[in-house]
Amino acid sequence: MKKIFKEVAIICVLLIMAIFATVGCAKKKDNDTNVGEPGNDEYSPVSSMTLSDTEAAALNNSVKVKVYYKTVKGDKISCETKLLQFTDKDRKADVLAAKIIELLIAGPSNSSLVKTIPEGTKLNSVKIKGNVIYIDFNEAFASAIANGEDVNFIAYSIANTLTEFKNISEVAITSGGSKIETQSGCNFSKLNRNMEIVTDIESAMPETDYSENVFLEIELE
Secondary structure, three states, rough: OOHHHHHHHHHHHHHHHHHHHHHHHHHHHHHHOOOOOOOOOOOOOOOOOOHHHHHHHHHHEEEEEEEEEEEOOOOOOEEEEEEEOHHHHHHHHHHHHHHHHHHHHHOOOOEEEEEOOOOOOOEEEEEOOOOEEEEEEEHHHHHHOOOOOOOHHHHHHHHHHHHHOOOOEEEEEEEEEOOOOOOOOOOOOOOOOOOOOOOOOOOOOOOOOOOOOHOOOOOOO
16 A cells, blocks of 8 residues: 555656646747847847848848838837848849838838938948948938937837848948938947837827817717
């Protein structure tokens, strides 16, 4: 009888250990799925793709990219997933980067977002060296943001878009080949990923107007 109780006790202990091990693995898996989300690791890119000639050459003629724009509320930036299409001759990292920047310049499709890049901005050049991407816009870019209020939104809509690629951790921006000076003190020469000003697209949607005037327009039967 004692032998039977001993065997039962051993089995119970093994079952309890198995349960704790399973819970621990599940918890680790949940933590792993949050990498790159706002509030967890703000410098971790969300995309698993690298912005390199090798990977660009292996792509089909389209790729999904996340592009950041300012919310219509004007207090945050949020991303919109776009399908970037290109031809065989575009299969180079700097060309793909230039096309992504052109998506920023063109603006969003979602009505909850507005573009951050000033009107009249044109892209002069894009170069990738190591983990840094160098962008030069025309002089109109610097002139437009010199006294602007949206400097941070402009800077980080560009930086966050390009650091979606896991091999890009820094963005350096010039205008007409010269360093950009702003009253806000934003350093366009060294921009890193910033998730503190990012919100999800649902939160970016404008709130419904429930004012008295709206209700007055409803016809009563």
